[in-house]
Amino acid sequence: MHTSVAFVLFSLLTAVCGQQIGTLTTESHPSLTWSKCTTSGGCTVQEGSVVLDANWRWLHSKTGSTNCYTGNTWDTTLCPDPATCAANCALDGADYTGTYGITTAGDALTLKFVTHGPYSTNIGSRVYLMASTTKYQMFMLRNQEFTFDVDVSNLPCGLNGALYFAGMDADGGMAKYPTNKAGAQYGTGYCDSQCPHDIKFINGEANVLNWTPSSNNGNSGTGQYGTCCTEMDVWEANSVSAAYTPHACTVHGQTRCSGSGLYGGVCDKDGCDFNSYRMGNTTFYGRGLAVDTSSKFTVVTQFITVDNTSTGALSEIRRLYVQNGKKAAFGDTNSFESKGGLTGMGTAFSKGMVLVMSLWDDYAENMLWLDSDYPATKSVTTPGVARGTCSPSSGLPASVEANSPGSSVTYSNIKFGDIGTTF
Template sequence: MYKQVATAVSFASLVLGQQIGTLTPETHPSLPIEVCTAPGACTKEDTTVTLDANWRWTHATDGYTNCYTGNAWNETACPDGKTCAANCAIDGAEYEATYGITTPEEGALRLNFVTAENVGSRVYLMADDEKYRLFNLLNKEFTMDVDVSNLPCGLNGAVYFSEMDEDGGLSRFEGNKAGAKYGTGYCDSQCPRDIKFINGEANSEEWGGEDGNSGTGKYGTCCAEMDIWEANMDATAYTPHPCKVSEQTQCVDDIECGAGDHRYEGMCDRDGCDFNAFRLGNKEYYGPEKTVDTTKPFTLVTQFVTEDGTDTGALKSIHRFYVQDGVVIPNSETVVEGVDPVNYISDDFCEQQKTAFGDNNHFATIGGMAAMGKQLEKMVLVLSIWDDHAVYMNWLDSNYPTDADPTKPGVARGRCDPEAGVPETVEAAHPDAYVIYSNIKLGAINSTFTAA
């Protein structure tokens, strides 16, 4: 995964804070999941979702004055990060009206791309009203249905796991009074700097606006990330990203954050070890009317296989297959010179792929599958839809780098035009885009799906 800023989306003056506001009630939309021990032996959990704090309105605790407008902090309320957190309150969300987040049926979540002035969204699965639902993925499979039939080039319907705090940082950071209930404590392997509050303080130091509605600060927020599903109609990838740290951790400079020329010196493996069928040589596997036909829904299954077949064993490999129209579709095999014809991610696959593509194997430097496995024991589920202000999603669905020879192994990642993902273009052309996630299940290997 080559995205530069994982959360580079427009917020339209909808911003975050750390105190709790009382102007809008917070009611989490229902998104139940199932936990399975064997085929047909599944138990329902009454889980919900909460909106990420970065999308929420933040105002002065004593009224309606914005703490952040456009891409600028309110200097009176926010002379420094700690004072800002004390002065600003985060409020509840109007999920459907403001953000286009709906639950069209039980067990389904629809995320609309543009709703009025809001662009994109990110939500987290909740175990109860105060805590995120933690997942141990080792020796398990994670299954869900997806519908990307209305998700064009340049967009990303992303489902992934991040090693966030169960309570959103509420207990670790005294400045954070809102916690998981209000979607605080985000982190990922890109160590994003566009998160407005980190560790209970405003990220206002050295803040600069990238466009009219968002910006970045001095600090970033890092943790391991397992990308289950990054996709639109024309491209998809799944990617493990281990980190040197084992919990949400603030990075304080370019080196720690892995920014710019320091990409391979930071806390996390920002590239990851991706499996993208198109990039790996099978250009007819995924897309409209391809082997996996993206014009209609399908089930994706991801299995985390351990060396000894136990829930505490070392992670050996990550497998993927699909079920569509009752038929199990194996993942595509690699068709790249120098890479064994496999259809799963392992240390050997990553080493061969990185060598064939001329990429830095930072995945191995960080610790590879063993490191990723340790971090899969306490993950939070993230579901989102976003556009890319940094490199226009070219790392997923087009040629990247865009000035490289597309015939060179690893450059072509999909069929999309490199300009299709320019935010101004895709937001104007496809405001009605959306993605639907449904029927989420976690369970023992081969327990969560059925086929004809």
């Protein structure tokens, strides 16, 4: 899952995560209902909520309001080293609607792309589904089905409304790392198969060592460490293209990695992606097509095991779409070997994974890997290069942010349970 954090500062707020708890803004998680479904009992509504990822939050001095991180650099007085920074800096609560453009209504979550708040302009967001005020909801995916409705009609080229599962700790890493005082309540402990190095705190320590500010993003940089875990990209999409991609890792659970060898070695960063346009069916997904992205539709993902039990080995990931009472299917992801393939994915599924929902633009590759021709070094006639109808010049974050600030994505009607019970 490619990610980037962009949070343009005009005053005190800054997009960064921390490990102490601040007291200047009260943290209140927006409520979000979802349903748990069984063959014998039907679907039962579950009372949940969402929490904002720590990397978007204001990090300030524990005893005041001095930024620990401004733009894309650390305050060297408050953060001379990882441990001292964790002791000095506090992670504060979030104004979900006013600052971040995050709203919920019953079973629906809407993420707005650009939000002009009282102190800042925020770009995109990432949230997690909560089981309680201090724990993420954990999903055991083997021999289960996950369904949601999505509206991508307001997502143009260059944007990605992503819904996926990550092998994070339920408490955000508090039990493992005592210096992490904020935990899941404040959105800590993120990891994915890209082993992102832009996460500000990993394993309860600030990622300040060898921090390098980004050359094209004034609000981001990379540190010495990355944070890796298995990732199941159920949904990465806009109104033009969509993909689902399992990414296996050889490590189990959230793991801090250092160095280019480990960064490229423990996880399958490319994954085994399935994009119907890339596979040659150019009339399946898009405005006015079989799956018509001009209106809401239902996405069903089934995680099939060899013996149809929750303990069996994962053998297939099946995708179905439902819209206006009609069902459409396009292909399965049957096998891939890198970093353990479906067997490795199944191991992570049995331990439980956290549901992540986000909206972002791409400072690294302009989202061309999702909705255009990629990589640019290869001919468009090469199989797999054409991934969507967006122009190769599209997706530049500065342009997308300037031209499409009102973009948004809405996820709703989330259901999880036995195969065949959620739609």
